[in-house]
Amino acid sequence: MKGKKAHVITYGCQQNENDSERIRGILLDMGYTTIDTNDDADLIIFNTCAVRDNAEQRVYGNIGALRNLKDKKPHMLIGVCGCMTQQQHVADYIKKRFSHVDFVFGTHAIYKLPQILYSAAEQRVFDLEEMEGIVENLPHNRESSVVATVSVMYGCNNFCTYCIVPYVRGRERSRKPEDIIKEVEGLAAQGYKEVTLLGQNVNSYSELPFSQLLNMVSEVSGIERIRFISSHPKDITNELIDTIAENPKVCKSLHLPFQAGSSKVLADMNRRYTKERYLEIIKSLKEKVPNIALTSDVIVGFPTETNEDFEHTLDVVRQVEFDMLFTFIYSKRKGTPAEKMEFALPAEEIKKNFDRLVSLQTEISARKNKALEGTVQKVLVEGYSKNNKEFLTGRTDGGKIVNFPEDKSLIGDIVGVKITNSAPWWLAGEVVTYN
Numbered sequence: 001m002k003g004k005k006a007h008v009i010t011y012g013c014q015q016n017e018n019d020s021e022r023i024r025g026i027l028l029d030m031g032y033t034t035i036d037t038n039d040d041a042d043l044i045i046f047n048t049c050a051v052r053d054n055a056e057q058r059v060y061g062n063i064g065a066l067r068n069l070k071d072k073k074p075h076m077l078i079g080v081c082g083c084m085t086q087q088q089h090v091a092d093y094i095k096k097r098f099s100h101v102d103f104v105f106g107t108h109a110i111y112k113l114p115q116i117l118y119s120a121a122e123q124r125v126f127d128l129e130e131m132e133g134i135v136e137n138l139p140h141n142r143e144s145s146v147v148a149t150v151s152v153m154y155g156c157n158n159f160c161t162y163c164i165v166p167y168v169r170g171r172e173r174s175r176k177p178e179d180i181i182k183e184v185e186g187l188a189a190q191g192y193k194e195v196t197l198l199g200q201n202v203n204s205y206s207e208l209p210f211s212q213l214l215n216m217v218s219e220v221s222g223i224e225r226i227r228f229i230s231s232h233p234k235d236i237t238n239e240l241i242d243t244i245a246e247n248p249k250v251c252k253s254l255h256l257p258f259q260a261g262s263s264k265v266l267a268d269m270n271r272r273y274t275k276e277r278y279l280e281i282i283k284s285l286k287e288k289v290p291n292i293a294l295t296s297d298v299i300v301g302f303p304t305e306t307n308e309d310f311e312h313t314l315d316v317v318r319q320v321e322f323d324m325l326f327t328f329i330y331s332k333r334k335g336t337p338a339e340k341m342e343f344a345l346p347a348e349e350i351k352k353n354f355d356r357l358v359s360l361q362t363e364i365s366a367r368k369n370k371a372l373e374g375t376v377q378k379v380l381v382e383g384y385s386k387n388n389k390e391f392l393t394g395r396t397d398g399g400k401i402v403n404f405p406e407d408k409s410l411i412g413d414i415v416g417v418k419i420t421n422s423a424p425w426w427l428a429g430e431v432v433t434y435n
């Protein structure tokens with residue numbers, strides 16, 4: 001494949017980003033170079049997300065738009081993988097509707113990519129294999145040279161009634177601690193300073209108590225910051241809270257999806273905690289880790305959610321004062337229990353509630369960021385800002401994005417940045433202390 005060019009397009013969460021890094025790693029090992037456009041590509045792979053319908057529709061639109069390019073360049077291979085294609089009905093639809101797609105594989109078959117590509121040059125390939133184990137030691141071509149994600153477990157056993165993930169990512173499988181530590185040591189040797197431990201439900205890691213895994217990772221010399229995502233409130237332990245409080249390398253931030261404020265809706269969602277329990281966890285976190293930065297995911301318009309239920313969501317947001325929220329309007333997913341539920345509210349009402357939530361959170365985020373103006377924050381410099389190449393960008397310990405003018409020699413350093421300006425979703429400042 002020497003000299004051939006590949007474009008990998010990623011949708012969705014950090015797990016998908018991590019999978020795409022492995023896909024690119026395999027392609028580089030095969031001799032491909034990776035590029036960011038379709039026109040010059042010999043291979044295009046869509047790594048898809050199945051969590052929301054609008055993302056799926058975008059993927060179909062983008063696949064359809066490649067038909068003319070494929071007519072002009074019949075040797076070019078087009079493939080689709082990820083959570084969407086792990087569903088048989090999606091794979092069947094792609095097979096029928098998009099004859100220019102050469103191969104489809106699911107979330108379990110990344111390790112077979114070379115074999116799939118060689119076969120796809122001869123005939124169309126549809127590989128939806130599911131597997132129990134974990135394939136270690138796949139090459140990674142990482143986006144950043146400073147911060148890296150490390151998968152610690154795959155799949156999910158929770159079956160929240162709105163969620164497609166357990167059906168497309170399979171049951172929970174945890175990596176062995178020694179394999180995780182080996183990967184983190186390798187990253188530290190390459191100069192990485194921060195790792196984010198990844199899993200659909202990272203705190204149900206099964207090989208050890210998750211807090212113990214965090215402490216083991218923190219012993220890897222060179223790694224200065226550790227984050228983890230996503231946590232499930234039902235699996236938060238006192239030991240985990242104590243580890244966040246006491247281990248200086250574990251960032252003082254937590255992403256803890258609450259999804260809905262009403263205990264009745266939470267039961268319908270099969271979330272296995274109540275509003276009261278969620279607020280209790282937050283109280284304990286705030287007591288033990290005073291400046292903790294909190295973020296969460298919220299779904300508005302779950303089928304059984306009434307306006308009264310939705311008031312509980314606003315109440316949780318007011319009480320917790322999250323630093324940031326990822327807000328979504330419920331999206332019906334084929335094959336999930338919620339697909340069959342009747343809607344309590346019409347779409348316009350759901351949209352109104354969604355707008356109220358976004359405006360409340362914007363006000364809270366703006367206020368919290370404003371309060372940081374004048375303070376000095378420790379920022380790990382990750383690289384150039386995506387929007388303005390004159391600025392460097394990095395994150396505070398709490399995970400907030402900070403932009404500042406400086407020289408690229410600081411990339412990879414932790415510096416003190418005095419915050420001079422803020423907006424709801426970012427901070428800006430100037431470096432006042434160097435490493």
Ligand code: SF4
Pocket residue numbers: 156157158159160163164165166200201232
């Ligand atoms: S915990 Fe629930 S929302 Fe998260 S991946 Fe598992 S089923 Fe989906």
